[in-house]
Amino acid sequence: MDALAGSPLGWLCVGVTTLFGVTVLCTAKRSPAEKTNVLVWSLLPALLGLLCVAMLGAGEGLVVFCAVSLISSVCLGGRVLLPVGEKAVLITGSDTGIGHALAKYLDNLGFVVFAGVLNKDGRGAEELRRTCSQRLSLLQLDITNATQVKEAYRKVSEKVQNTGLWGVVNNAGILGFPADGELLPMSTYRQCMEVNFFGAVEVSKTFLPLLRKSQGRLVNVSSMAGGIPLPRYAAYGASKAALSMFSGVMRQELSKWGIKVAAVHPSGFRTGIQGTSDLWDKQEKELMENLSADTRQDYGEDYLLGLKSYLLHMPAYCSANLSPVLSAVLHALLAKRPHGLYTPGKGAYVLLCIFCYFPLWFYDFFISKMLSTESVPRVLRTSEAESKKL
Known part of the structure; x- marks a missing residue:
């Protein structure tokens, strides 16, 4: 950790973390109703990224940190709500x-x-x-x-x-x-x-x-x-x-x-x-x-x-x-x-x-079991009874 703190990449990590943290806090301030979600979705990935830097070293850790920050930003953008105002x-x-x-x-x-x-x-x-x-x-x-x-x-x-x-x-x-x-x-x-x-x-x-x-x-x-x-x-x-x-x-x-x-x-x-x-x-x-x-x-x-x-x-x-x-x-x-x-x-x-990613026969079978009813059309009941007799 001492070597990391004195290296240029270490200072870059600190700078990126600070910038990311300020962005998160500003977003939370603009959207008070979502403050908890914003902090959870953003600060936890940031802490995970810093942990990666400490464990993997400056180079590999910075790559991991940037990746988790990007993913977090995408998730954050989907959770932040605009103010109601007079909409x-x-x-x-x-x-x-x-x-x-x-x-x-x-x-x-x-x-x-x-x-x-x-x-x-x-x-x-x-x-x-x-x-x-x-x-x-x-x-x-x-x-x-x-x-x-x-x-x-x-x-x-x-x-x-x-x-x-x-x-x-x-x-x-x-x-x-x-x-x-x-x-x-x-x-x-x-x-x-x-x-x-x-x-x-x-x-x-x-x-x-x-x-x-x-x-x-x-x-x-x-x-x-x-x-x-x-x-x-x-x-x-x-x-x-x-x-x-x-x-x-x-x-x-x-x-x-x-x-x-x-x-x-x-x-x-x-x-x-x-x-x-x-x-x-x-x-x-x-x-x-x-x-x-x-x-x-x-x-x-x-x-x-x-x-x-x-x-x-x-x-x-x-x-x-x-x-x-x-x-x-x-x-x-x-x-x-x-x-x-x-x-x-x-x-x-x-x-x-299930409908989109499984074979249609599997979906049809699954739905037939999930929505099965005891009622059967008369002709099908008759045909089934005759088959059993044979």
């Missing part, structure tokens, strides 16, 4: 679920929130009026209604004026009736695409001029089903996959304007997206009425009627704690270097990795 954010689908919780969360953090709701006189809108600050504005916003989208743009433009809109969170979405893709009526496919994809595209295109002014953020809430194929989600998954691809393309195209785009793929959360029992009855009736005689015969009445039980049991497998999703959206809105894709919730990232 304005539009959230669609704020009546219930993630959008409703996000409107409250961002309002509590000091954002100027424009909460788009399907029903401005509904219970969700009333709760936002009652519990949120004066900064929050409610907008009547059916994202499939071009007139309402334009009117929302006019109202937001009047309020933000020259500062622009910092963020747009395309959260509004519908699930449809989870059933085998063959059974779903075309109206379900069209409705899912209309809300989950075309509506989000319409909102994005309309509000992009305001995002350009602020060099802000576009955040699209997709789904785990938008990144991996899941049984019974043909319509919903296809519409969310389209939204995810749209996000990826827009991320590339809008970077020249300084706009950052992120897609969020939550796993199962209890949001109420499955709807009410009245809606299920209506969707089930529509599904049954559109089936051909052959299809109805092959699947069997008990299998078809059992589809609703899947909806009834869905909440039991979903987490009621939405904080992972809210944290992901906040990071996408405020991080200096936000991720292009977020996968909050249990299993979301693991399943995506």
Whole structure:
């Protein structure tokens, strides 16, 4: 250590360490909420680097130290959040679920929130009026209604004026009736695409001029089903996959304007997206009425009627704690270097990795075991019984 302290490389190590430490402390000061994370992610690698210098010698140790400092800086840039200030954010689908919780969360953090709701006189809108600050504005916003989208743009433009809109969170979405893709009526496919994809595209295109002014953020809430194929989600998954691809393309195209785009793929959360029992009855009736005689015969009445039980049991497998999703959206809105894709919730990232990096037969086998149901179409039950007799 004495030889190191008196050598030019030793003094270089001290100088680099000092500069790195000052940078870390300045970053922590600018982002008090992330101070602990900043110090952990930065000072620990710096100490590790100095230890390497002491153990390996000045030359090799300096190389290791510079490497860990670079890695730390990359990680640090992804964790440092910009100040909230008076940043304005539009959230669609704020009546219930993630959008409703996000409107409250961002309002509590000091954002100027424009909460788009399907029903401005509904219970969700009333709760936002009652519990949120004066900064929050409610907008009547059916994202499939071009007139309402334009009117929302006019109202937001009047309020933000020259500062622009910092963020747009395309959260509004519908699930449809989870059933085998063959059974779903075309109206379900069209409705899912209309809300989950075309509506989000319409909102994005309309509000992009305001995002350009602020060099802000576009955040699209997709789904785990938008990144991996899941049984019974043909319509919903296809519409969310389209939204995810749209996000990826827009991320590339809008970077020249300084706009950052992120897609969020939550796993199962209890949001109420499955709807009410009245809606299920209506969707089930529509599904049954559109089936051909052959299809109805092959699947069997008990299998078809059992589809609703899947909806009834869905909440039991979903987490009621939405904080992972809210944290992901906040990071996408405020991080200096936000991720292009977020996968909050249990299993979301693991399943995506299995789908991307393992053989498809393995993924299909894994999903079939994980989501196995006791219900089997009538014809397959009959065929299996006959095989056993033989």
